Amino acid sequence: MEYTHKSSPSPRKFKIVASARKVLLTLFLKQGNTVNSERYISKLRKLSVGLKRVRPTKHAILHPDNARLHTSRQTEEALHKVNFVELPHPSYSPDLAPSDFYLFPKLKEHLRGNHFASDEDVEAAVRHWFRQ
Template identity: 75%
Template sequence: MKGGDPTESILRDQKRSGRPLSASNAANQKAVDRMILSNRRIKQKYIAKELEISKERVQHIITDILGDRKVSARCVPRMLTDEMKMQRKPTCAELLKHYEQEGEEFIQRIVTGDKSWVHHYDLKIKRQSMEYGHKSSPSSRKFKVVASARKVMLTVFWDSERIDHIQFLKQGNTVNSEWYISTLRKLSARLKRMRHTKHAILHHDNARPHTSRQTEEALHKMNFVVLPHPSYSPELASSDFYLFPKLKKHLRGIRGNHYESDEDVEAAVRHWFRQKCVDFFTDGMRQLVRRWQLCVDRDGDYVE
């Protein structure tokens, strides 16, 4: 620059080092992908520190560029063998056939029931096992663990409109065929008072008290038609994949509720059920049909 300060010209024209124009460049993308593949539970702040970029850029690379998402592991009772899958697929195909023939009336006749421990408190949540995965990555699985010792067993039967029967069994009592038959008699009496349609179709899992010869004879005398249910298939039972998870999420609360007694737990459960509208129960039953179809489509493998 003629007549100007030569020092100013040098400072203005020289190339300067510094941060790249974009922290989301190809090199950082590959580095982030490599770090996630080596440790799927890696934290964004650790990636940002290693690459010397902001957490905002790390989030952008992970979600918007790589398309990864952090998901929880699924609880499954056991790894399915080929024989188990071959049992699950035709069972679901048979149930879908009934639904196609009878439509919504088939769903309206189903009364599903199951048992579950309801804890005074439960500090373990699925978010603790969340890890990153690509859109096409299979979801990871974790196996069930023992929760807190203070608990009460909830047994509930429900249909597409309401709760049909609910009762609690305190810890230390025995769940056997005699107890289950007594519960079924109470359910049958309540259904006769509440329903004005065809006989109910009972849907329960293959626990021993449900499938013993004594129970089967009692079901026949009470005119129950039992819906087939494949073994090791909690994700095909509406209570397991729909009702119980939503109930326990509510009982846990945002910061974790602690109940002082069994009576407090029972009161909280009954109150939550009373708040549910018909659409809540209808949605749970309709999701059952969708899961039957998914099981068939996946050749009998576990359904998300």
């Protein structure tokens, strides 16, 4: 907001440049499966192959949390091999909680009031929302 005299020319508006597009990766697991370092590395390798096919000139930046499987030596070596850049995550930062991203409130709004019979129904609803 700017205070000006009535006869003053209107202030110039600067062109707003859209920020870089961001993509959030979410993995769904079958009920009863746990994520360990080997499974996480396997998913990273598959993701790397897919990204090279779709975006060959772009690099991926991962922002994992401090879970043990994200910080293990094997995971760090795998990240280096697939050429992912890892954005370090501070030990504790409420400002960077994953639930605070703009995406989750909109997704919650879409799912609010629905009752799902199974995990597969929830997964299908989320995928449908992403495609829209």
